[in-house]
Amino acid sequence: MSAKENQALKQVLREHELKATSQRIALLKLLNGAIEHFDAEEIYLELRKRQKNVSRATVYRSLEALVDQKLVNKLDFGDGRMRYEQSKGEDEHHDHLICECCGKVIEFFNLEMEAQQLAVCEEHNFFPSTHTMHIFGTCANCQHIQTHAQLASDSN
Amino acid sequence: MSAKENQALKQVLREHELKATSQRIALLKLLNGAIEHFDAEEIYLELRKRQKNVSRATVYRSLEALVDQKLVNKLDFGDGRMRYEQSKGEDEHHDHLICECCGKVIEFFNLEMEAQQLAVCEEHNFFPSTHTMHIFGTCANCQHIQTHAQLASDSN
């Protein structure tokens, strides 16, 4: 089964003109089922934990190659390091709500917003390639926590 | 006249609970009339050029203090360094079109888009504090240049 998955991933890599090295396969496998957005260091450590011998440099180079081939998305949440997620296809674009309290990232997609963006580009004769839209704030859960903390301190 | 400007800037700093040091005044003065978005190194070099003795550390620390006080905006265009611009007030929010070809940054504001953002937040019970919306692509001018280059190579 794992052998079959390996074979499939090898295929994917070859279709994208990338040599199917064990490191790249392990990397894709890691990102494959992941819901979270990993940074390079987390990926490096996780691959190490899984007994794969990988160097940091390879993690970065492989990620870059995979991003170039659009197999992986590179995300910038503005905290000084990049995150990576498996790309689910050409048309899976989404934007992000980022909780400043717990770091949780909520993905969303809003068609009207995308339409507005195109309108703005047209207005400025600007030809768009990609965009990032990050809304920072407090998620529902952290709002509750803060409310409770507030109540507790008020009662003193 | 410069003395008067200095006095005014001192006042501004004091109103924001910041000591009015010569370095901070020089920094504010530099950002004051600037249309461009400077990075910390550019600010450091420019202040040096103006015979102000400032250290890099002070540039970073002062910028941070000014950003905290919302006298300055910190912008992340995703190229590994932060840019700074004078803040024109609480309600001067704008987003950016960033040319991947020449680096030009065009500011825009679109009310409908802002409204959509609030709608998305509400939908997710998310309480927004700030957001960044960056559209990367090619500006009108660079599109012309590329078209010309294309025509030139086609005629070979």
Next chain:
DNA sequence: CGGAAAAATAAGAATGGTTCTCATTTGCGC
């Protein structure tokens, strides 16, 4: 399957933006 050429890797040095340390200086209330 074996062997060669090209590409990828490991390890760690180097880089670049930013932050920290600590001794010295400065702003400002008294």
Next chain:
DNA sequence: GCGCAAATGAGAACCATTCTTATTTTTCCG
């Protein structure tokens, strides 16, 4: 003017990322 808290200068430290170079793998072809 004095004194103390806060700010500064200089450079070390930091951290994510990229580069270097010798070594290892992959792929391809006979």
